[in-house]
Amino acid sequence: MATVTFDHVTKKYGEVTAVDDLSLEIADAEFMVFVGPSGCGKTTSLRMIAGLEDISAGLLRIGDRIVNDVAPKDRDIAMVFQSYALYPHMTVRDNLAFGLKLRKVPKPEIEKRVSDAAGILDLGKYLDRKPKELSGGQRQRVALGRAIVREPAVFLMDEPLSNLDAKLRVQTRAEILRLHKRLETTMVYVTHDQTEAMTMGTRIAVMSEGRLQQVGPPQELYDFPVNRFVGGFIGSPSMNFVDMTTVPTADGGLTLEAAGISLAVPERLRESLGAGVGHSVIAGFRPEHFAISAEAEPGASFTAIADVVEYLGNEELIHLNVSGRDIVAMLSSEHRIRSGDALALTVPLPKVHLFDSESLLSLTAAAAAAS
Numbered sequence: 001m002a003t004v005t006f007d008h009v010t011k012k013y014g015e016v017t018a019v020d021d022l023s024l025e026i027a028d029a030e031f032m033v034f035v036g037p038s039g040c041g042k043t044t045s046l047r048m049i050a051g052l053e054d055i056s057a058g059l060l061r062i063g064d065r066i067v068n069d070v071a072p073k074d075r076d077i078a079m080v081f082q083s084y085a086l087y088p089h090m091t092v093r094d095n096l097a098f099g100l101k102l103r104k105v106p107k108p109e110i111e112k113r114v115s116d117a118a119g120i121l122d123l124g125k126y127l128d129r130k131p132k133e134l135s136g137g138q139r140q141r142v143a144l145g146r147a148i149v150r151e152p153a154v155f156l157m158d159e160p161l162s163n164l165d166a167k168l169r170v171q172t173r174a175e176i177l178r179l180h181k182r183l184e185t186t187m188v189y190v191t192h193d194q195t196e197a198m199t200m201g202t203r204i205a206v207m208s209e210g211r212l213q214q215v216g217p218p219q220e221l222y223d224f225p226v227n228r229f230v231g232g233f234i235g236s237p238s239m240n241f242v243d244m245t246t247v248p249t250a251d252g253g254l255t256l257e258a259a260g261i262s263l264a265v266p267e268r269l270r271e272s273l274g275a276g277v278g279h280s281v282i283a284g285f286r287p288e289h290f291a292i293s294a295e296a297e298p299g300a301s302f303t304a305i306a307d308v309v310e311y312l313g314n315e316e317l318i319h320l321n322v323s324g325r326d327i328v329a330m331l332s333s334e335h336r337i338r339s340g341d342a343l344a345l346t347v348p349l350p351k352v353h354l355f356d357s358e359s360l361l362s363l364t365a366a367a368a369a370a371s
């Protein structure tokens with residue numbers, strides 16, 4: 001069973017805490033993605049699984065075995081790096097076989113594994129070429145092949161698509177997913193790109209400044225980000241954040257107000273907001289959740305002027321001026337919105353996110369979890 005378990009794992013480099021008290025269970029055959037901005041501790045986490053970094057505190061398990069002191073070569077893992085690190089003077093065949101030769105795997109077995117991997121990755125035609133005679137995408141497939149022939153219990157991949165152009169990235173993304181389906185091996189995949197994380201992960205672990213923020217399936221992170229960081233990091237374009245203030249209404253209700261924006265607070269959230277006047281809350285609105293008000297349900301209402309309109313084809317990204325505040329909305333191009341248009345927009349209530357302005361924790365996710 002190739003589970004990978006972080007149990008309160010910390011990694012320090014001198015004064016720098018690169019990974020801070022990480023606890024996470026990666027299931028057998030899962031495709032787990034570590035995502036977060038540069039420097040948040042993704043590579044360090046992966047290198048600790050690989051055995052390339054000492055662990056400062058905590059326990060790391062692969063299966064039932066504690067591996068803190070197990071050498072990399074005895075961990076039954078294979079790692080694919082961003083730089084393919086192929087041997088330039090060797091053919092593709094020899095690049096694929098090299099690791100197995102070092103491990104003294106019998107020759108017929110090596111030939112079989114190389115031929116299988118070449119089949120899976122469609123590299124059969126290129127086995128006698130040198131890396132410099134291959135495209136970037138083909139080289140990356142050789143790097144993947146070198147990991148596959150090892151038949152490891154766990155694959156580790158660190159930003160393996162970063163050096164590929166956009167189109168090839170999408171293709172190779174699908175190829176890696178196909179590979180995962182076919183091999184049914186545990187994969188731990190590191191990227192700074194939230195789109196890659198969302199499209200590939202069975203589950204995603206979001207990190208910031210060495211700390212795990214939230215772990216869950218893509219849709220859960222998108223629908224119920226537990227804090228402001230995850231809300232802003234997951235989803236593209238990013239969530240808009242607005243500081244809003246509670247204002248009691250004449251009929252005993254409660255609204256959240258900001259210049260040009262108003263939101264009637266539903267009963268279930270009133271308690272967590274505090275009923276008083278002037279309590280401040282951060283509201284989060286995803287660009288894709290804006291609708292033209294005439295057709296909309298109850299929610300947050302916006303009085304806005306369209307500033308810049310970016311045409312994307314099916315949709316338009318509209319930079320709104322809401323009483324001097326810049327807010328991005330994504331609307332169907334059919335509305336034919338033009339710069340300068342006055343707009344009344346709504347974000348439906350179930351799509352509104354509210355965050356405590358001090359702890360930055362989500363009040364809406366907490367309420368959803370409690371109900």
Ligand SMILES: Nc1ncnc2c1ncn2[C@@H]1O[C@H](COP(=O)(O)OP(=O)(O)O)[C@@H](O)[C@H]1O
Nearest residue numbers: 013016017018037038039040041042043044045
């Ligand atoms: N060998 C090292 N020595 C000192 N600091 C390091 C070393 N490796 C990484 N760090 C620091 O640890 C933090 C996490 O780095 P890293 O895991 O590479 O982040 P990521 O892969 O998410 O971009 C960063 O602050 C980085 O500067």
Ligand SMILES: [Mg+2]
Nearest residue numbers: 039042043044
């Ligand atoms: Mg990194």
